[in-house]
Amino acid sequence: MADSTPEAGSLAGGAEGHRRLAELIPVALRAFADGTAERGGPAPAGGPATVAASLAAADAPLLPREGVGATRALEGLSRLLAAGSVDPAETWCAAHLHCPPLAVAVAADVVASAVNPSMDSWDQAPAASEIEREFAGGIAALCYPGAAAPDAVVTTGGTESNMLGLLLAREREPGVVPVCGRNAHHSVARAAWLLGLPAPVVVDCAGDRLLPGALDTALAGLPGPAVVVATAGTTNTGEIDPLPAVAEVCRARGARLHVDAAYGGMALCSPALRHLLDGLDRADSIALDMHKFGWQPISAGLFVAREAADLSALTVRAEYLNADDDTEAGLPDLLGRSIRTSRRPDAFRMAVTLRALGTDGMGALVAHCRDTAAAVAAAIGEHPALRLWGAPTLSTVLFRPVAADHLDAGAGDELVAGVRRALLEAGTAVIGRATLPPRAGGPERLWLKLTLLHPSATPADYAPLLDVVAAAVPVREAGVRAGQSTVGS
Amino acid sequence: MADSTPEAGSLAGGAEGHRRLAELIPVALRAFADGTAERGGPAPAGGPATVAASLAAADAPLLPREGVGATRALEGLSRLLAAGSVDPAETWCAAHLHCPPLAVAVAADVVASAVNPSMDSWDQAPAASEIEREFAGGIAALCYPGAAAPDAVVTTGGTESNMLGLLLAREREPGVVPVCGRNAHHSVARAAWLLGLPAPVVVDCAGDRLLPGALDTALAGLPGPAVVVATAGTTNTGEIDPLPAVAEVCRARGARLHVDAAYGGMALCSPALRHLLDGLDRADSIALDMHKFGWQPISAGLFVAREAADLSALTVRAEYLNADDDTEAGLPDLLGRSIRTSRRPDAFRMAVTLRALGTDGMGALVAHCRDTAAAVAAAIGEHPALRLWGAPTLSTVLFRPVAADHLDAGAGDELVAGVRRALLEAGTAVIGRATLPPRAGGPERLWLKLTLLHPSATPADYAPLLDVVAAAVPVREAGVRAGQSTVGS
Numbered sequence: 001m002a003d004s005t006p007e008a009g010s011l012a013g014g015a016e017g018h019r020r021l022a023e024l025i026p027v028a029l030r031a032f033a034d035g036t037a038e039r040g041g042p043a044p045a046g047g048p049a050t051v052a053a054s055l056a057a058a059d060a061p062l063l064p065r066e067g068v069g070a071t072r073a074l075e076g077l078s079r080l081l082a083a084g085s086v087d088p089a090e091t092w093c094a095a096h097l098h099c100p101p102l103a104v105a106v107a108a109d110v111v112a113s114a115v116n117p118s119m120d121s122w123d124q125a126p127a128a129s130e131i132e133r134e135f136a137g138g139i140a141a142l143c144y145p146g147a148a149a150p151d152a153v154v155t156t157g158g159t160e161s162n163m164l165g166l167l168l169a170r171e172r173e174p175g176v177v178p179v180c181g182r183n184a185h186h187s188v189a190r191a192a193w194l195l196g197l198p199a200p201v202v203v204d205c206a207g208d209r210l211l212p213g214a215l216d217t218a219l220a221g222l223p224g225p226a227v228v229v230a231t232a233g234t235t236n237t238g239e240i241d242p243l244p245a246v247a248e249v250c251r252a253r254g255a256r257l258h259v260d261a262a263y264g265g266m267a268l269c270s271p272a273l274r275h276l277l278d279g280l281d282r283a284d285s286i287a288l289d290m291h292k293f294g295w296q297p298i299s300a301g302l303f304v305a306r307e308a309a310d311l312s313a314l315t316v317r318a319e320y321l322n323a324d325d326d327t328e329a330g331l332p333d334l335l336g337r338s339i340r341t342s343r344r345p346d347a348f349r350m351a352v353t354l355r356a357l358g359t360d361g362m363g364a365l366v367a368h369c370r371d372t373a374a375a376v377a378a379a380i381g382e383h384p385a386l387r388l389w390g391a392p393t394l395s396t397v398l399f400r401p402v403a404a405d406h407l408d409a410g411a412g413d414e415l416v417a418g419v420r421r422a423l424l425e426a427g428t429a430v431i432g433r434a435t436l437p438p439r440a441g442g443p444e445r446l447w448l449k450l451t452l453l454h455p456s457a458t459p460a461d462y463a464p465l466l467d468v469v470a471a472a473v474p475v476r477e478a479g480v481r482a483g484q485s486t487v488g489s
Numbered sequence: 490m491a492d493s494t495p496e497a498g499s500l501a502g503g504a505e506g507h508r509r510l511a512e513l514i515p516v517a518l519r520a521f522a523d524g525t526a527e528r529g530g531p532a533p534a535g536g537p538a539t540v541a542a543s544l545a546a547a548d549a550p551l552l553p554r555e556g557v558g559a560t561r562a563l564e565g566l567s568r569l570l571a572a573g574s575v576d577p578a579e580t581w582c583a584a585h586l587h588c589p590p591l592a593v594a595v596a597a598d599v600v601a602s603a604v605n606p607s608m609d610s611w612d613q614a615p616a617a618s619e620i621e622r623e624f625a626g627g628i629a630a631l632c633y634p635g636a637a638a639p640d641a642v643v644t645t646g647g648t649e650s651n652m653l654g655l656l657l658a659r660e661r662e663p664g665v666v667p668v669c670g671r672n673a674h675h676s677v678a679r680a681a682w683l684l685g686l687p688a689p690v691v692v693d694c695a696g697d698r699l700l701p702g703a704l705d706t707a708l709a710g711l712p713g714p715a716v717v718v719a720t721a722g723t724t725n726t727g728e729i730d731p732l733p734a735v736a737e738v739c740r741a742r743g744a745r746l747h748v749d750a751a752y753g754g755m756a757l758c759s760p761a762l763r764h765l766l767d768g769l770d771r772a773d774s775i776a777l778d779m780h781k782f783g784w785q786p787i788s789a790g791l792f793v794a795r796e797a798a799d800l801s802a803l804t805v806r807a808e809y810l811n812a813d814d815d816t817e818a819g820l821p822d823l824l825g826r827s828i829r830t831s832r833r834p835d836a837f838r839m840a841v842t843l844r845a846l847g848t849d850g851m852g853a854l855v856a857h858c859r860d861t862a863a864a865v866a867a868a869i870g871e872h873p874a875l876r877l878w879g880a881p882t883l884s885t886v887l888f889r890p891v892a893a894d895h896l897d898a899g900a901g902d903e904l905v906a907g908v909r910r911a912l913l914e915a916g917t918a919v920i921g922r923a924t925l926p927p928r929a930g931g932p933e934r935l936w937l938k939l940t941l942l943h944p945s946a947t948p949a950d951y952a953p954l955l956d957v958v959a960a961a962v963p964v965r966e967a968g969v970r971a972g973q974s975t976v977g978s
Binding site: 008009010011012013014015017018020021022024025026027028029030031032033036037043044047048049051052054055060061062063064065066067068069070072073074076077078080081082083084085086087088089090095096097098099100101102103104105106107108109110111112113114115116117118121122123124125126127128129130131134135138139142156157158159160167185186187190194195196197235236289291295297298299316317318319320323325326329330331332339340341342343344345348351352353354355356357358359360361365414417421424430432433434435449455456 | 497498499500501502503504506507509510511513514515516517518519520521522525526532533536537538540541543544549550551552553554555556557558559561562563565566567569570571572573574575576577578579584585586587588589590591592593594595596597598599600601602603604605606607610611612613614615616617618619620623624627628631645646647648649656674675676679683684685686724725778780784786787788805806807808809812814815818819820821828829830831832833834837840841842843844845846847848849850854903906910913919921922923924938944945
């Protein structure tokens with residue numbers, strides 16, 4: 001079939017690139033709109049088999065020998081992607097730290113992709129380097145307002161940032177042992193494995209927060225140097241470790257401190273919430289993610305160091321990218337700002353977004369999510385069929401059907417897991433899960449989780465969802481809950 | 490200033506997202522066009538100080554407290570980025586393995602960014618998972634046509650893929666020692682450092698190709714297991730190691746083989762060029778980059794394993810992403826397909842591109858670049874003021890001014906480096922550099938490098954550039970070359 005839009009081999013850049021993009025992007029947007037309408041909710045109905053069948057039914061081989069042209073490829077696959085996606089712009093898509101991106105960030109990324117700066121040398125990214133440098137400096141100052149020479153680098157996300165936290169510690173002190181709370185993200189243990197460090201020493205928590213006394217005991221028992229990873233916004237609950245007390249223990253024990261603030265860090269933009277992060281600036285390094293609060297498309301990670309000099313561990317020389325004589329002649333050396341080599345300018349869309357919103361505007365979106373979570377938690381607290389884990393600190397709300405508490409532990413957890421899967425499979429709602437003790441203490445149980453990152457959702461959006469969850473509990477267990485005898489199954 | 494376009498906090502997704510993108514993307518494209526016109530060539534003139542001054546003069550703080558709105562932020566920064574970028578869509582921007590992206594790939598990425606699938610769990614990426622799975626399977630079959638169960642995963646680029654090659658070797662055989670040619674990419678040594686492995690044993694090359702005899706000697710001298718990294722398309726010259734001979738040495742010595750085909754791998758799509766990669770399918774794993782040949786915006790890396798089972802080294806479990814009971818209930822487990830956690834669906838735009846072009850169309854673009862390089866090399870060979878390093882295998886052409894050969898080694902190299910920097914600083918051309926012996930043997934010298942990745946450039950585009958390079962040689966050295974006495978300075 002002939003293709004009236006630009007040839008598949010047409011370029012996005014150069015003097016004519018904007019015209020080709022102005023022809024092709026509307027094709028993609030129409031298909032995106034059609035696919036979204038076809039889906040008609042937060043998730044495709046039918047689960048994995050149905051989604052796989054849609055792709056198969058489309059009969060659209062991804063690596064044909066002969067191509068179908070840019071228009072047909074964009075139309076078909078964009079529609080399939082949209083129809084078969086969970087969409088975090090739908091309020092009931094609330095399982096994960098998976099945000100709905102802002103349109104301004106997506107628009108900015110088009111220019112970044114078309115010009116395609118690669119951040120590993122100045123002669124691939126002149127202006128992008130300057131923008132990244134200024135943006136990183138601004139983020140570093142936000143995290144470390146009192147520090148003399150903080151610095152930040154761009155990463156693929158919290159996982160890479162946490163790895164850098166351990167890597168810098170390893171390079172300063174060979175033999176360093178990672179120590180983290182039981183609430184830490186799995187990437188801490190994975191980074192230790194990747195870097196050839198010992199598995200982290202895991203410290204107990206209460207209410208999903210690291211216990212400073214337990215940390216002190218753990219550090220006292222170590223023969224050598226340690227790097228502590230604390231969390232400001234856990235994945236399970238959004239709780240924030242007691243940072244001032246943790247920092248004090250680290251200081252007293254001579255341990256390095258990295259804080260995984262991938263979730264909570266952007267609360268620094270909110271004058272109303274900033275206090276939650278008191279003590280953050282006592283960390284040696286910090287992980288931030290603007291693809292959580294920050295509303296960027298993935299990826300938009302940042303790694304912030306209190307001392308810019310610590311980043312010298314990443315220094316590497318490659319003649320084709322940063323020859324000594326080029327560096328001496330004034331070409332900035334960018335290679336040592338990442339463990340990657342080719343690297344897209346994700347700082348550009350982060351910078352455009354923050355310039356559009358301002359830090360106050362960004363902080364207001366964070367505060368909105370937190371307020372919504374508080375109201376949803378209050379509604380759960382008053383719901384006769386639901387039990388609340390505890391009041392949220394950030395925007396994560398955990399709860400479970402009361403019916404599950406009337407079963408034995410295993411059956412109750414199965415009920416909770418089944419409700420989550422049933423809503424997902426029906427395409428009704430995308431809800432998360434977490435196994436942990438209630439905040440007030442007690443045995444571990446499986447909870448349902450709402451991670452509220454929609455920047456304009458309201459508590460009223462979630463009231464019907466709570467009823468849907470309650471109604472999803474099978475009749476048999478609901479009967480047990482009400483103390484009735486079981487009638488039928 | 491009031492902003493008539495969508496509010497800065499408007500979302501890209503949901504039922505209305507496409508409308509907001511249809512308003513904001515044209516704003517970005519106009520600014521991109523204006524900035525490109527302002528630049529008017531392959532690079533901004535004036536070097537780092539001028540680019541930094543442009544950003545400062547724009548007086549556009551990137552983290553203001555109060556935002557300026559989506560339109561103003563997009564307009565100002567998109568124009569600055571375009572005006573201050575080197576643009577690989579300009580034929581004289583030819584320093585690096587830094588491709589001009591195809592418009593179809595950039596358009597596809599808009600949909601990926603708007604829907605924002607995160608590839609770490611099925612409930613964040615239902616259709617994107619299926620598309621990635623099918624695409625990865627197609628790539629794996631392209632690389633390993635005869636293998637029973639090959640598999641591929643998506644990475645940020647060759648650097649991460651090479652790291653995975655060493656990581657999988659480390660997990661199979663603790664104590665493994667990396668071995669690579671002197672021609673290997675710097676990321677091999679960096680990966681060894683990151684992973685806590687010994688520094689690579691470096692094997693001699695001739696003509697920028699690994700010497701199988703030297704490899705055999707190196708492997709014979711190792712007490713324990715080894716992983717060999719060969720290169721199919723070196724960064725300096727585009728040469729391809731003798732893969733069948735290398736594979737045979739590895740087999741005989743029981744060493745694992747990883748091939749860094751980040752540059753050359755997509756030549757598999759070209760029936761005319763595929764023979765260059767004979768022996769590639771004897772490797773245990775392969776690095777590919779579709780942000781080189783492949784014409785994707787960064788990043789578009791792939792790591793291909795002959796045995797899917799080898800990828801089990803990446804297995805990780807995190808209850809919130811891949812709980813055992815969810816996996817048992819049929820939710821695909823995607824977390825173990827990357828060392829990242831949150832991960833954007835870069836496979837989507839790669840798949841749309843290959844569906845648009847077909848593998849034959851993609852192969853034709855690769856062959857076009859190679860043909861252009863051969864013709865440019867021939868022109869250099871006939872140019873009285875330039876000396877050719879050797880005939881290109883892929884699309885890299887190395888040469889130096891004859892005048893540099895008439896100086897002592899240090900002064901000659903300074904001349905070459907100075908020509909490159911002068912053209913870059915003037916915004917005239919972006920040319921690469923490499924230090925190595927001539928292909929035919931001899932002492933190491935600094936060469937100029939053209940890495941030709943423009944899929945529609947012709948040899949005629951580069952003829953004037955060769956004259957510009959020759960003319961850029963300072964008069965004094967040109968005089969020396971011509972055997973004249975030096976007059977003035």
